[in-house]
């Protein structure tokens with residue numbers, strides 16, 4: 001639910017499945033392939049996506065009782081810190097962090113994204129935004145950051161890109177003793193039914209471009225654990241109800257709304273794959289949410305964090 005690939009409009013005339021990304025013919029891991037692979041093309045309304053990501057931010061913040069789980073709260077309150085949000089989208093996390101730690105005047109919160117949907121003018125003085133392609137290398141010095149946060153980027157990059165380019169570069173810019181934290185949807189929902197399975201499986205098939213893995217969340221922990229530069233690897237999965245079936249948990253309604261916006265934005269991609277009309281897709285979505293409410297489906301979000309040695 002948190003993820004989208006890049007936000008380019010497709011050329012509808014030139015494709016059978018208008019919203020289907022161009023696939024790589026080969027997966028050789030040379031540099032050209034690595035950077036080309038991320039240029040997926042989906043029709044996504046930027047405005048709708050920006051609002052959805054803002055809502056997503058507060059959903060995750062409430063679910064995890066704060067903006068992060070890494071043990072850096074005291075550091076952020078006391079020492080001058082430099083914090084990076086990789087693929088920051090509209091910058092909601094950076095803005096929230098900048099406001100929260102505004103009293104610590106020497107800290108800086110930086111967001112980087114290829115798409116400039118983040119604010120340029122109206123923002124706390126301790127925040128900065130940079131438009132750049134992460135795959136071109138992070139435009140930062142070695143050992144510059146105390147904390148690097150990465151949320152909902154699972155579908156933006158292939159496993160090769162993560163392992164050969166992005167992770168080594170993140171570890172380069174984190175200070176010794178600094179922290180890296182991932183937050184992603186997944187791995188598996190609880191109490192789901194056939195409509196859920198149909199939509200999520202189709203979504204995952206559509207997203208599996210090259211070696212992009214919709215279940216990449218299952219690999220993050222393994223990568224961090226096997227990296228000799230990291231220690232204190234921790235993982236926490238929290239579940240949110242989908243729908244209004246849990247009267248004590250308002251997050252369920254927000255989760256349903258966010259999921260619905262996400263799936264509506266993916267409508268032509270998923271309906272093409274299923275060979276159904278948009279009207280039939282809308283009916284499928286209605287049944288999907290009815291089913292989630294009846295079966296009491298819970299959707300997982302996973303936070304994985306580790307410390308650089």
Ligand SMILES: C[S@@+](CC[C@H](N)C(=O)[O-])C[C@H]1O[C@@H](n2cnc3c(N)ncnc32)[C@H](O)[C@@H]1O
Pocket residue numbers: 002003004005006007038053054056057086087088089090091092112113114115132133134135150151152153156
């Ligand atoms: C699903 S959004 C997540 C945004 C943000 N992390 C959040 O949680 O709200 C994925 C973001 O990754 C950005 N992105 C994708 N490929 C990128 C690249 N190669 N370089 C920089 N940003 C990229 C997209 O522009 C998009 O804003």
